[in-house]
Amino acid sequence: MKTDIRNREDIRLLMERFYDKLLTDKSISYLFTDVAKINLEEHFPVLVDFWDSILFQSDTYQKNAMKPHLDLHQQSPLEARHFKTWLGYFTATVDELFEGDKAELARQRATSIATIMQIKMIEIKNKI
Numbered sequence: 001m002k003t004d005i006r007n008r009e010d011i012r013l014l015m016e017r018f019y020d021k022l023l024t025d026k027s028i029s030y031l032f033t034d035v036a037k038i039n040l041e042e043h044f045p046v047l048v049d050f051w052d053s054i055l056f057q058s059d060t061y062q063k064n065a066m067k068p069h070l071d072l073h074q075q076s077p078l079e080a081r082h083f084k085t086w087l088g089y090f091t092a093t094v095d096e097l098f099e100g101d102k103a104e105l106a107r108q109r110a111t112s113i114a115t116i117m118q119i120k121m122i123e124i125k126n127k128i
């Protein structure tokens with residue numbers, strides 16, 4: 001039986017499985033590997049802090065998650081198809097591993113943050 005997302009270890013597992021999917025899909029992986037050239041060992045703890053703060057109000061993430069995405073977008077456009085792919089893998093991974101209120105919250109927050117990111121990118125395009 002699946003459990004809900006309970007702690008940082010669960011978030012770490014969620015992120016590792018999610019990134020397995022993202023990084024094996026060439027339609028989106030290049031943004032991580034070729035454009036941003038992320039170091040996974042440094043990236044995962046930041047993602048865990050971020051989701052720990054959202055799901056458990058841990059306050060472990062104190063940065064601005066929008067900024068690196070706006071910077072990335074300037075280097076290589078983040079398009080609607082990228083967000084669709086990202087959200088598809090995120091939701092699929094949550095559903096594969098967990099069920100419960102926190103799992104539902106994670107899916108909802110990912111969707112709303114992705115929507116806000118896309119609005120910000122349209123604003124940049126229209127120079128509002």
Ligand code: HEM
Binds near residue numbers: 072
């Ligand atoms: C098109 C969709 C997305 C792509 C291609 C993408 C890609 C990336 C990349 C390449 C980085 C590393 C940036 C860097 O360190 O230079 C990053 C960081 C991050 N992403 Fe995304 N991302 C996407 C959507 C999202 C969404 C929807 C969320 C949240 C729900 C999110 C949460 C984060 C967080 C928390 C970080 C770490 C930020 C920090 O270093 O403080 N991403 N993303």
